[in-house]
């Protein structure tokens with residue numbers, strides 16, 4: 001019998017006692033008591049009982065050998081957390097100390113990186129040279145800066161973004177995204193590469209305490225895509241402020257500098273280098289997954305017991321608090337009062353509790369829990385986390401893939417080669433085209449199935465200039481005239497009806513149906529965000545409440561000048577989640593959030 005104290009600073013003393021029996025190499029955990037010190041072992045888990053908790057013990061046993069368990073209390077913490085969250089009884093609570101941050105950013109792709117750059121105290125200033133680019137905007141910028149306290153040195157972060165952005169037009173529907181893009185990439189849509197109209201200054205006084213959490217290294221989706229694929233955008237449009245992409249590319253060993261588009265691998269490397277070059281790594285916690293976010297009223301009852309650095313304005317009057325029964329002080333609930341002619345608006349005092357874990361790659365991927373409290377939660381999770389599925393019988397079979405990267409791995413490992421049965425590729429977008437290009441490059445026969453007709457005017461190929469995207473136009477040619485290409489068969493206006501375990505696939509078209517034999521299936525029909533860590537809050541966030549968030553059809557509804565959710569005060573969103581899919585335009589979101597935080601600092605509490 002071994003007794004192991006668990007948490008370094010537990011809310012209650014939690015002790016796990018393990019009783020063991022060893023036979024040959026197998027060690028069995030017979031009994032686990034989670035003891036909250038009350039002497040009441042109501043959360044006792046017994047192998048003999050047949051209720052739900054039985055599975056928890058099996059989980060514990062399956063997850064760790066006894067030696068592992070005893071040598072590392074973290075293992076027990078993790079397993080017990082699992083047991084307790086699965087089990088019915090929650091008598092004891094295991095508590096991870098919480099850390100307060102002014103802003104917590106979920107997602108470390110380009111959106112999270114550029115926001116971190118702003119929050120680190122880097123503010124943009126108009127250089128006054130844009131009269132010939134957009135005369136109206138030029139004069140508005142001059143007028144806006146003269147309306148501030150320090151007209152000689154006024155940043156756009158301090159100015160009225162709605163006023164500046166009114167009437168701007170371009171390839172985004174978000175006026176602040178257009179404002180930032182016009183200043184950052186003047187006349188880019190005319191194919192010009194003009195110098196930015198922004199100058200940047202770092203002022204430590206403007207820095208906001210924040211953390212950026214992401215599942216992998218900085219770069220987000222770019223770290224997960226196939227590195228050999230070329231960007232759709234020009235390489236220079238992938239850059240973030242104050243680090244010229246072309247100049248950076250020229251310093252790289254591979255020196256694979258291109259005139260126009262960049263490889264995904266170099267964009268991914270650029271984002272990692274960007275974080276280092278601007279000393280942002282102090283704000284980044286990589287290999288971290290947020291598993292749960294809860295909204296808590298800023299009341300002593302709702303706050304976690306352990307948080308040493310909660311700011312004074314969030315610590316409540318103890319005498320006042322017990323009488324309160326409702327959430328208080330959110331922007332939407334507090335009316336704007338007029339007192340002696342002076343506008344008074346109370347600040348948002350709802351807190352977000354952000355929980356998750358960080359994996360330590362140097363330590364076998366071991367998990368360590370974290371817990372943050374914040375007034376400002378920013379969702380920058382992109383839209384690539386969950387591949388869309390067809391929802392047909394057999395889609396779960398192991399030869400059915402949902403990512404191009406997985407296809408590349410099979411090709412590299414030799415599991416797929418020119419002697420394989422055809423690979424069936426589903427979809428008529430650029431990812432499907434990339435999969436076709438990859439397979440044909442290795443002489444693997446392809447069966448291509450897509451729902452639309454080849455003449456559909458919405459096909460993406462029709463929107464791409466042929467001289468810039470020759471590889472995609474080649475695929476489009478194949479779709480139009482499949483009989484001219486060996487080892488390529490196209491099934492236009494067809495869908496998969498069933499995938500059988502013997503790798504036979506039933507296809508259905510408007511006039512016929514048939515069965516084909518394949519080696520693998522690659523389904524490339526897009527992806528959607530995974531916001532399940534919001535535990536239901538996400539259902540209320542879209543422009544169509546009640547429906548899942550979808551970057552095209554149901555983006556998160558925000559106030560475009562602040563990027564704050566129109567329904568959840570204190571929750572912000574950027575990037576594809578609000579319909580901004582391109583790196584050029586998502587950067588306006590960082591400007592809007594920083595502008596809003598700066599404005600709200602000036603409001604009285």
Ligand SMILES: Cc1cc2nc3c(=O)[nH]c(=O)nc-3n(C[C@H](O)[C@H](O)[C@H](O)COP(=O)(O)OP(=O)(O)OC[C@H]3O[C@@H](n4cnc5c(N)ncnc54)[C@H](O)[C@@H]3O)c2cc1C
Nearest residue numbers: 107109110111215220221232233290381382575581582583
């Ligand atoms: C195939 C393809 C090609 C593209 N080509 C271009 C192009 O040429 N030009 C262009 O401008 N854009 C392109 N895009 C779009 C581009 O990916 C986005 O513009 C950009 O990456 C969005 O940045 P983001 O930071 O908002 O999200 P992402 O880059 O998607 O990063 C979000 C990160 O958050 C992480 N995350 C999600 N949930 C959690 C969680 N619970 N805990 C922790 N982390 C989490 C995700 O894993 C991800 O790493 C392309 C996209 C794809 C799929």
